[in-house]
Amino acid sequence: MQAKAFLLGAVLLVFGAISLMALREVGYLGIWQSGLANWGAFQVLVDLVIACALICIWxxxxxxxxxxxxxxxxxxxxxxxxxxxxxxxxxxxxxxHSASLSAT
Known part of the structure; x- marks a missing residue:
């Protein structure tokens, strides 16, 4: 449990830092506009939208x-x-983790 939580927390912190840098440089709308800059960027944007939709279903x-x-x-x-x-x-x-603690 602790290793998984540590790894997820680390990913969240690193990605959060990258996202804050992007927000500071181009803003929220600028991130979306970057995804529309060319066909390659648009393909990545569509890929991420599909992946996030599938994750939401899960x-x-x-x-x-x-x-x-x-x-x-x-x-x-x-x-x-x-x-x-x-x-x-x-x-x-x-x-x-809470459920396993209450079960013991």
């Missing part, structure tokens, strides 16, 4: 099985991309 299904509300994480994904799934995975680990 999050909704997984959260329903666990009795958790997935919609805050889906909303985060729609606005901030991969931050939603990363936070969901951290939340899920914490939820699993």
């Amino acid at each position: 999050m909704v299904s997984d959260a329903r099985q666990r009795g958790t509300n997935p919609w805050p994480f889906v909303a985060l994904t729609l606005v901030f991309g991969v931050f939603g799934p990363l936070l969901y995975l951290l939340f899920r680990l914490r939820q699993d």
Whole structure:
């Protein structure tokens, strides 16, 4: 549990730092405009949108099985991309850890 949480936290921090640098340089709309700059960038943008949509479908299904509300994480994904799934995975680990502690 701790190794997974550490790895997810590290990814979240590094990606968060990269995202803050991008936001500071080009702004939120500038990030989206970069994805429309040429066909190569557009392909990456579409790829990320498809991947995030598939992840949202998985999050909704997984959260329903666990009795958790997935919609805050889906909303985060729609606005901030991969931050939603990363936070969901951290939340899920914490939820699993709490359940294992209460079972003992």
